[in-house]
Amino acid sequence: MLRSHPSREGRPVALTDSGPIRWALTIAALTFLTLFLFVPLAAVFSQAMEQGWRLYWAAITEPDALAAIKLTALTAIVVLPLNVLFGIAAAWAITRAEFRGKQALITLIDLPFAVSPVISGLIFVLLFGAQGFLGPWLAGHDLKIIFAIPGIWLATLFVTAPFVARELIPLMQEQGAEEELAAVGLGASGWQTFWRITLPKIKWGLLYGAILLNARAIGEFGAVSVVSGHVRGETNTAPLHVEILYNEYSFSAAFAVASVLAMLALVTLAAKSLVEWRSQRVA
Amino acid sequence: MSNPRSPLPGVRLTMGITLLYLSLLVLIPLAGVFIKTTSLTWAQFWATVTTPRALASYRLTVWAAGIAAIINGVFGLLVAWVLVRYHFPGRRFVDAMVDLPFAMPTAVAGIALTAVYSGNGWIGQWLEPLGLKVAFTPLGVVTALTFIGLPFVVRTVQPVLQDLDAEVEEAAVSLGANRWQTFSRVILPSILPALLTGFALAFARALGEYGSVIFISGNLPMRTEITTLLIMTKLEQFDYAGATAIASVMLVASFALLLTINLLQGWTRRRQNQPA
Numbered sequence: 105m106l107r108s109h110p111s112r113e114g115r116p117v118a119l120t121d122s123g124p125i126r127w128a129l130t131i132a133a134l135t136f137l138t139l140f141l142f143v144p145l146a147a148v149f150s151q152a153m154e155q156g157w158r159l160y161w162a163a164i165t166e167p168d169a170l171a172a173i174k175l176t177a178l179t180a181i182v183v184l185p186l187n188v189l190f191g192i193a194a195a196w197a198i199t200r201a202e203f204r205g206k207q208a209l210i211t212l213i214d215l216p217f218a219v220s221p222v223i224s225g226l227i228f229v230l231l232f233g234a235q236g237f238l239g240p241w242l243a244g245h246d247l248k249i250i251f252a253i254p255g256i257w258l259a260t261l262f263v264t265a266p267f268v269a270r271e272l273i274p275l276m277q278e279q280g281a282e283e284e285l286a287a288v289g290l291g292a293s294g295w296q297t298f299w300r301i302t303l304p305k306i307k308w309g310l311l312y313g314a315i316l317l318n319a320r321a322i323g324e325f326g327a328v329s330v331v332s333g334h335v336r337g338e339t340n341t342a343p344l345h346v347e348i349l350y351n352e353y354s355f356s357a358a359f360a361v362a363s364v365l366a367m368l369a370l371v372t373l374a375a376k377s378l379v380e381w382r383s384q385r386v387a
Numbered sequence: 388m389s390n391p392r393s394p395l396p397g398v399r400l401t402m403g404i405t406l407l408y409l410s411l412l413v414l415i416p417l418a419g420v421f422i423k424t425t426s427l428t429w430a431q432f433w434a435t436v437t438t439p440r441a442l443a444s445y446r447l448t449v450w451a452a453g454i455a456a457i458i459n460g461v462f463g464l465l466v467a468w469v470l471v472r473y474h475f476p477g478r479r480f481v482d483a484m485v486d487l488p489f490a491m492p493t494a495v496a497g498i499a500l501t502a503v504y505s506g507n508g509w510i511g512q513w514l515e516p517l518g519l520k521v522a523f524t525p526l527g528v529v530t531a532l533t534f535i536g537l538p539f540v541v542r543t544v545q546p547v548l549q550d551l552d553a554e555v556e557e558a559a560v561s562l563g564a565n566r567w568q569t570f571s572r573v574i575l576p577s578i579l580p581a582l583l584t585g586f587a588l589a590f591a592r593a594l595g596e597y598g599s600v601i602f603i604s605g606n607l608p609m610r611t612e613i614t615t616l617l618i619m620t621k622l623e624q625f626d627y628a629g630a631t632a633i634a635s636v637m638l639v640a641s642f643a644l645l646l647t648i649n650l651l652q653g654w655t656r657r658r659q660n661q662p663a
Contacts, residue, residue, distance in 0.1 A: 121566065126473055133469040134481070136462040140534050141487050143509055144499035151502055190408050193401040201393035201402065211649060212409055218645040219417070220595025221493075222615040223634045226622065227416035230423050235627055237419065262412055284395055294396030316489065323492030325598035326615065330622060343494040343598070350498050350602065359502075362495040369490035376490075377483045 148366045151359035163349075163360035171337040172345035173364070175253070179341065180321045183260045188314055191268025196302075198269075199276040200284070213269050216262050225259045225330025232258075251333030256341065259327035264317045271313035272306055279305055308383035315379065319372040323365060420638060423631040435632040444614040445636075447525060451613070452593035455532035460586045463540025464578075470541070471548045485542070488535050493598030500531055501603040523605030528613060531599040536589030543585035547578050547659065580655040587651055591644040595637065 121129070152160055163169060194213055198206060216224065230236050232249040242249060249255045283305075287297045303310075325343045332339045334348065342365055349358035391398050424432060435441070469475075470482050488496065504511045505522040514521060521527050551574065559569045597615040604611040612620075614637060621630035 121472070125566075129465060130469050130473055130475055133462070133466045137466065137481065137484070139510065140530075140537060141484060144496065144503050144534070145487065145491075147503045147509060148495060148499045151499075190404070193404040193408075197391065197398055197402040197405050200395045201391035201398040203391040203402075209405070211645070212413070213405075215413055215417070215645070218591060218595075218641045220597065220615050220634075220637055220641065222597050222618050223420070223595070223638060226618065226630060226634055227419055229622070230419040230627070230631065231416055233627070235625075237422075258412075262416070265408075265412060281395060288395060297395070298397070319490045323490075323495070325492060325494045326596075329597075330619070343492045346492075346494050346498065347602075355502075358498060362492075362498060365492045365495050366499075369487065369492070369495075372490040373483050373486055376486065377479075 145366065148359055148363050151355065152363035154359075155356045159356060160360045160363075163354075163357035164364055168336045168340070169342075169345060169357075169361055172340045172342045172361070175256070175340065176322055176342040178253075179256055179260055180318055182257050183264055183321045184314065184318055186261060187264050187317055188268050188310070190265060191272055191313060192310070194269040195272035195276050195306075196298075198273055200281050210273065214266050216265050221263060221324065221326025222330060224262050224327040228255055228258050228262075228331055250331050251335075251339065253339060255331035256328050256339065259331045260321050260324050263324055263327050264320050267317035267320065268310065268313035271309045271316075275306055275309040276302075308379055312376065312379045312383070315372055315375050319369065322368060417638070420631055420635050423628065424635045427628055427632060431628075432632050435629050436636050440608050440612070441614075441617060441633060443609045444612050444617045447528065447611065448594060448614045451525060451528040451532055452590050452596075454529045455536055455593050456586050456590040458529075458533050459536045459540045459589045460582060463537065463585060463589075464544055464582060467541045467544040467548055471545060486538050488537050493535065493596070494602075496534055497531060497599040497602035500534060500599065501527075504530055504603065522603050523611065525604075525611055527603035527605065528600055528611060531603050532593040532596060535596055535599050536593050539589040539592065540582065540585030543581045543588065543655075544578055547581040547655070548574075550659065551577060577658065580651060580658050584648060584651040584655055587644060587648045591641065591648065594644070595641060 120126075164173075198209060229250050231238055232242060232255065233239055234243065234250070236250070249258065283301050284297050287301050288294075292300070323343055324341075325347075328341055329344060329347070332341065332344055334340060334344060336345075336348070340348065342361060346358050346362045346365070349355075349361065391402050427435065466485065470478065470485075501508075501522050503509050504514070504527060506512065506515050506520070508522070511521055519526070521530055555573055555577075556569055559573045564572065595615060597613075597619070600613055601616055604613065604616075606612055606616055608617075614633065618630045618633050618637075621627075621633070
């Protein structure tokens with residue numbers, strides 16, 4: 105079953121592990137992945153189906169569940185284009201110009217990844233909450249951000265801001281700007297250069313970043329939990345709905361909604377692999 | 388930051404958008420944490436962040452994140468090794484599935500791990516007779532943090548292992564090194580920067596994790612309460628100053644780790660670019 109890795113030069117026998125070692129290491133690695141990945145994933149679907157199809161269907165089509173799924177979809181639709189545009193703008197500015205402090209700016213873009221999700225929600229409560237810096241002004245104008253949908257969008261924008269930029273920056277750095285310079289030299293406008301030269305070159309990297317961004321926007325829990333207020337049917341996203349059902353001991357219903365999110369995660373992984381495969385073929 | 392110079396159009400516009408967006412969405416909101424913290428006196432701040440309950444939460448969080456990162460260091464290296472060096476049926480599928488913790492919502496992971504590792508769960512029922520209780524104990528926290536940190540070491544070590552020059556290994560073997568010597572003296576030193584980077588990334592992610600842990604940990608103050616949960620509890624009691632004080636401690640720790648990771652990544656890049 106196990107073959108040695110056929111390396112570029114055909115790896116010499118002395119550089120391959122002996123049969124028993126290969127078997128032992130492969131089994132150890134797969135056992136680890138089984139205990140931590142495959143069994144929990146299987147458990148989601150098994151628990152979701154425990155009470156049968158009818159209750160499964162009822163759990164994901166009851167009004168509160170549908171409202172939660174709709175809010176999650178709406179959040180992704182709002183957040184995705186904004187952070188894709190930000191990622192492209194940031195990558196263009198960083199890779200197509202020379203300036204001091206470039207490395208600091210790249211670190212700043214990555215900052216949201218270093219911040220705990222709970223704190224990512226907290227910062228918006230401090231700004232816009234009832235006791236927050238802008239709270240009295242918002243209340244005076246009858247505007248609600250925290251414990252309302254705009255807060256969910258803001259927190260999700262924050263946690264997903266780096267995804268596209270961090271895919272595009274190394275890619276565009278490697279590709280260089282010569283083709284763009286040639287196009288501009290031939291009289292192309294900035295937009296023409298971007299649409300005809302840059303976009304075709306970065307489309308797979310862009311798509312890759314957008315897929316990961318989308319998955320995180322759908323699944324974000326901690327940050328959204330702080331700002332949402334958990335009003336069923338109104339400010340509940342799908343992951344928050346899973347928590348509410350679970351805490352009410354409606355385990356099958358919780359796992360039913362969770363299984364929808366797990367299927368989306370599997371679609372994400374499939375799309376990601378496809379993009380990786382396509383971009384490698386192009387390169 | 389100096390004025391950006393470029394022969395290409397659009398640089399001023401995109402730089403303006405980038406700085407405006409980052410200021411409004413990231414910098415100003417994060418600065419709010421430190422501004423809010425200054426509403427406490429130093430004595431009040433110190434008392435808030437050093438209560439026995441807060442100290443217990445730091446100890447558990449750092450301990451569990453550390454153990455989980457060590458587990459991921461060892462097994463992440465193993466998984467990367469097997470994926471790069473061996474061929475077996477389903478290898479591409481396994482390779483793709485390693486990223487599941489990045490794609491799966493943390494709340495889904497949390498309830499799934501709780502179901503599997505509780506006393507009557509698929510795996511928990513075999514561990515309990517051995518005296519190993521996982522769900523609702525500190526071990527449960529370690530389990531959840533191992534899950535969410537799993538891809539980091541694999542994904543940092545894998546490319547370095549792939550690019551490793553076979554000639555260096557051949558040289559070691561021709562000089563009489565056995566397989567273990569080749570691994571520990573030749574391969575391990577070249578992948579060490581990547582391994583440490585992956586370890587630090589997994590550790591940093593685990594420190595701030597919330598969603599996957601709160602279901603499996605049981606959330607007992609002093610025993611199984613992680614720091615992010617303590618922040619959440621204070622928020623629910625409308626103790627914003629207290630929550631923010633503890634959050635500022637976490638933020639400082641996260642920024643220190645981010646700096647360490649940047650240094651490690653620079654080291655990895657320099658190692659990779661060295662001619663072998």
